Amino acid sequence: MKNVVILISGRGSNMQAIVEARLPEVRIAAVLSNRPDAAGLAWAQARGIETAALNHKDFDSREAFDRAMMPLIDGYRPDLVVLAGFMRILTPAFCTHYEGRLMNIHPSLLPAFPGLHTHERALAAGCRVAGCTIHFVTAELDCGPVIAQGAVPVLDGDTADDLAARVLAVEHKLYPQAVADFAAGRLKIRQNRVTGSLPPDAGAQLLA
Numbered sequence: 001m002k003n004v005v006i007l008i009s010g011r012g013s014n015m016q017a018i019v020e021a022r023l024p025e026v027r028i029a030a031v032l033s034n035r036p037d038a039a040g041l042a043w044a045q046a047r048g049i050e051t052a053a054l055n056h057k058d059f060d061s062r063e064a065f066d067r068a069m070m071p072l073i074d075g076y077r078p079d080l081v082v083l084a085g086f087m088r089i090l091t092p093a094f095c096t097h098y099e100g101r102l103m104n105i106h107p108s109l110l111p112a113f114p115g116l117h118t119h120e121r122a123l124a125a126g127c128r129v130a131g132c133t134i135h136f137v138t139a140e141l142d143c144g145p146v147i148a149q150g151a152v153p154v155l156d157g158d159t160a161d162d163l164a165a166r167v168l169a170v171e172h173k174l175y176p177q178a179v180a181d182f183a184a185g186r187l188k189i190r191q192n193r194v195t196g197s198l199p200p201d202a203g204a205q206l207l208a
Helices: 011-021 038-044 062-074 092-097 120-123 160-183 203-208
Strands: 001-007 026-031 051-053 080-083 104-105 129-136 146-152 187-189 191-193
Touching: 001 011, 001 160, 011 026, 011 160, 026 038, 026 120, 038 051, 062 092, 080 160, 080 203, 092 160, 092 187, 104 160, 120 129, 120 160, 129 160, 146 160
Parallel strands: 001 026, 001 080, 026 051, 080 104
Antiparallel strands: 104 129, 129 146, 187 191
């Protein structure tokens, strides 16, 4: 059984998808947030999951917040830390501390469109496909080894909200599977490539 700690900043829809998947060999040890008012904390509490919040506004630097967050996370003895809409840029020390066991989901097909406003940027660039990427986190923003990707079509007349909703549906299927793959010991990092994950067309298969 693998202990998983999930970090959120809002409602945590990907956190909810992981919890509701009831993954074998996975124990959700805690849901933590940098915002005490994050809606996902109440959702997790209602399901008997331990929660805690550490307000980043109480710290004078990103480094100070991360130094305080690490012992809070480590108190739950995590085998895996999952970022599920955790809206913080992490310090190198934090990334190094959880190297190989820190997972994130990003709403674009990396390396395209790292950072924010991914759907608006995909539309502005005239992309015909968009999607999401699950990756291990490194100190370089949105550049860690890719675990899985799922693609969706960009339709004529799409707004950023339309595209976001279509991508989110794929996220909710791919992220639980990536956590399950980690818990089962299938994921291996070789240089910048992850083996043992879903096939490249998994997103299309899951939407079928």
